[in-house]
Amino acid sequence: MSGDIPSRIVSSAHLVAEGAAELSELEYGLMVAGSAFNRWMVRCMAAAKAQDTESSDWDMGALDVQVLHTVNHRGREKKLADVCFTLNVEETHLVNYALKKLVKAGLVDVARRGKEAHYGTTEKGEALCARYREVRDACLIDTLSALGAIDNKEVGQAASVLRALSGLYDQAARAATSL
Secondary structure (H helix, E strand, O other), X not given: OOOOOOOOOOXXXXXXXXXXXXXXXXXXXXXXXXXXXXXXXXXXXXXXXXXXXXXXXXXXXXXXXXXXXXXXXXXXXXXXXXXXXXXXXXXXXXXHHHHHHHHHOOOEEEEXXXXXXXXXXXHHHHHHHHHHHHHHHHHHHHHHHHOOOOOHHHHHHHHHHHHHHHHHHHHHHHHHHOX
């Protein structure tokens, strides 16, 4: 049918520039995917935590989960600045608060070296990350594999595009501060 208007799912139609509706669609998709992924991380960690008979009464938000996985990554201690840099989080106070919660929960240890605090996962934190992976495998990997829906090359390409978009939006954020 000629004259049909393509259906677009945009978050803010008032932001659609002529000839660039796809950018608004992309941004809407990133917002929705970001929210879904944050919800997934929280619920996956809650399921992993439920398997711990000794866990205290604490909950983890999406940033807490990200910080725990980042501290656990490669089994090396990290400074607050390292965690913030890795996660691309400017608000160091939010990461610092997450680290304090994780230390209090017994998932992360802090070692002071001079004025620097170095964070590493405890055995309990490592075990929780391992259970998270088990839940992730059961809920995502096994199901997608059974459906034949995982193409590792395409997943890797998507990851590359997301990293490139991250850099693009970081550069745009820097440019916006100088306007």
